[in-house]
Amino acid sequence: MADDKALTPRAEDFSAWYNEVVQRAELADHSPVRGSMVIRPWGFGIWERMQRALDDMFKATGHENAYFPLLIPMSFIEREKEHVKGFKPELAVVTHAGGKELEEPLVIRPTSETIIYSMYAKWVQSYRDLPVLLNQWANVMRWELRTRLFLRTSEFLWQEGHTAHATDTEAQEETLRMLDVYRTFMEEWIAMPVVTGLKSDAEKFAGAVRTYTCEAMMQDRRALQAGTSHHLGQNFSRQFGLTFQSEEGREEYAWNTSWGVSTRLVGGMVMTHGDDTGIVVPPRLAPAQVVVVPIYRKEEEREGVVGKAHELRERLTDVGVRVRVDDRDHLNPGAKFYEWERKGVPFRLEIGPRDLAKEQVVLVKRVTAKGEDRKAFLPEAQAVAELPDRLDAFQGELLEAARARREAHSHRGVQSLDELKEILEGPGGFVYTGWSGDPEVEERVKAETKDTLRCIPDPDFRSETPPSRCIGGGESRMEVMWARAY
């Protein structure tokens, strides 16, 4: 499917650009079911690599995978009162099954705390059975009115970690450990820097005691909540009877945490690195890191360059590079270049008859810094030898560029609501201010600006000079970060 129309430029309409690029890079498509998307092979290949990397990190921190039911009795969801308030409006409900009306309606899981902790209650008897450290890769459903591919769909794919601990302290450590796993993953794999911190009570997960978040800045300077880690206290263990006998022989309620990231991360990748040509996939996530395009005009040239292309694929595979050869005969090289640039492959190798004779290749980089050459003419052996390092370097450059952009649009020391408004309605970005902790101030800012308190940043992200005044007037008790959010 050739599709040569240019994308709407980001500067003209970022939202239109996003919708177009996601479909035209063949990451995903709309389905006939309102609010549900189809993840196409290129998009799923990226998600698979995210899954693999996260899964390895979860296992390295002592977690195992398990699988719990898709359907949850309505009465379970209703048991934790903040939880039901948060999720009830978004539920999809199964009322009939096997040709009969069900006695009790079942909901498609919007998240699995209730069903999972009901099982832990069955499995855990003693402090010796703790901690329980499980993760589940699953689909979940939250009925949404306005949907956008990857960012907000009724059904999405995610992982949800659910743990049970003997003490509050251990649960808090776990909550922060997984927040740190997320931050590391987002930076090292998606090349997407994040600000981590604590959510205000108004913004925390329905049923949590504390929610920690990773907030990433997209190119339109809006915040994307990219992952959250919740300390659930004993809220769920009390409702589901998740108790254990302590070392001292007392019956106690366990302490729970839950943490999740979803296919939304693919949208975050797109909005962090994409340009007006297409998406850009960080090398560590790219299903193909290099595409080899043989170039020929005459049939007698074909065999030589196509043969060389496959030979290079093998040599690069041997040094650990993921390569595709695009040897389709019905497309000209220009159409292939355009397609793979749109799909964000980090490097392209071109080989024509003259290159063949000189044993050289043309290496083209998907994104370059100002003044950097896009094309390099390299001896074959050098290209093969250098590509692993060039891919690593490219991964690092993407992270640095995203970090520099975020810093350029971070506004610190903002004192007044007017100034906050001016920034967020103008250039946008992350705005750091003081806060008294008063929820009314938070509510007022949200009502007047449509912006939300994204988090109370962790020490790494706080301003050197702590703010003295609250954005709503009076004394500041903590620094907070505001942004318009997805």
Place this chain on the structure above:
Amino acid sequence: MADDKALTPRAEDFSAWYNEVVQRAELADHSPVRGSMVIRPWGFGIWERMQRALDDMFKATGHENAYFPLLIPMSFIEREKEHVKGFKPELAVVTHAGGKELEEPLVIRPTSETIIYSMYAKWVQSYRDLPVLLNQWANVMRWELRTRLFLRTSEFLWQEGHTAHATDTEAQEETLRMLDVYRTFMEEWIAMPVVTGLKSDAEKFAGAVRTYTCEAMMQDRRALQAGTSHHLGQNFSRQFGLTFQSEEGREEYAWNTSWGVSTRLVGGMVMTHGDDTGIVVPPRLAPAQVVVVPIYRKEEEREGVVGKAHELRERLTDVGVRVRVDDRDHLNPGAKFYEWERKGVPFRLEIGPRDLAKEQVVLVKRVTAKGEDRKAFLPEAQAVAELPDRLDAFQGELLEAARARREAHSHRGVQSLDELKEILEGPGGFVYTGWSGDPEVEERVKAETKDTLRCIPDPDFRSETPPSRCIGGGESRMEVMWARAY
């Protein structure tokens, strides 16, 4: 959770044994939602290894993964008339979502042909877009009245491959290619030999032109349908407008195939290899292939043997063996032996203070042939060096034992319905007979014996002398295999 009660012996009540062993090996548990199970970490670890192996084989045969919606409009399911007849009685239906009644009910996918081919119709224009070779890992729902963990649950996990081709011939080749992938996987990974062949029209998939199957014999001599591969012809492409322009410029309907295996395979593994002590996990699927149990009585012995256990774990990990050290202090060695035998770990390494002094270990094999020693006293270095080969050998022995058992209970040359009944109501097994191809004969056998025509076996599995008489009388046109099935 110590659980020392012996299992019901298989010979006494195979079905009770199965239900007990699945739960007590901590593979899975019943959930509060009728018909849905929870897959616990030990069971999920086995499933993960099955997934990884199959996924690699799918990719090696040119397939990519994608993801399609969980919910399907009721009208889609109703479009293919055999399909709806097969699946409608088992559907779970979402009638309300987001607090409102839906205009059209949505069903939770029982299988995804309809939604997937509706998308292919959008993506495919020309013969150049073919073949489309996609696979999806997903949960599906078929409302069942009588459920059994892994074997028959309302929700289960599976993969479903869906392909589109330009010609009938290519689709037929794909159908057989994937049948062969399944057979290879089941033999090489699950050590579960299968008979492959064609289903009769009465037993084929609802909507298929031809269904091929893998039939495995369980220890109670019943057949387990372990995987199927369907040639769908143009049945779905016609209903969903999946057309393409051929090389000659004609508009044509594509040819489809679909193929799937599910978490049922875990049940197949249990019923193929388990014994009265517990399950037996083939080494290639085992989350832990070796468990190291340090043995000590006095506190001063502890440090040495536990240290050695971890050292051995590292050395074995270096040679590619998956190892766990069971250094829990509150369980005695006997309880640990029992737990890991129940969970089917292929080998156990015991290390006590005397072994430490002699630099030797005690290696205990989970299943031995008649006359083979269970225990081997080996120098440490030798145990480490030999374990990879011993694991390979164990894998092979499991397959051979299962194959020998199947052959011992395969009855060929059976001529009369009385004889067939006698076998299947007595010792059981796979019974090969002639068949005229008349569906009335098939129906009569099923009604009188509760046994079903499992398949028309592929050449590899046919009797040396083809049967001349049909089991229902008259001339035979083909050899068929009958069994009582799960």
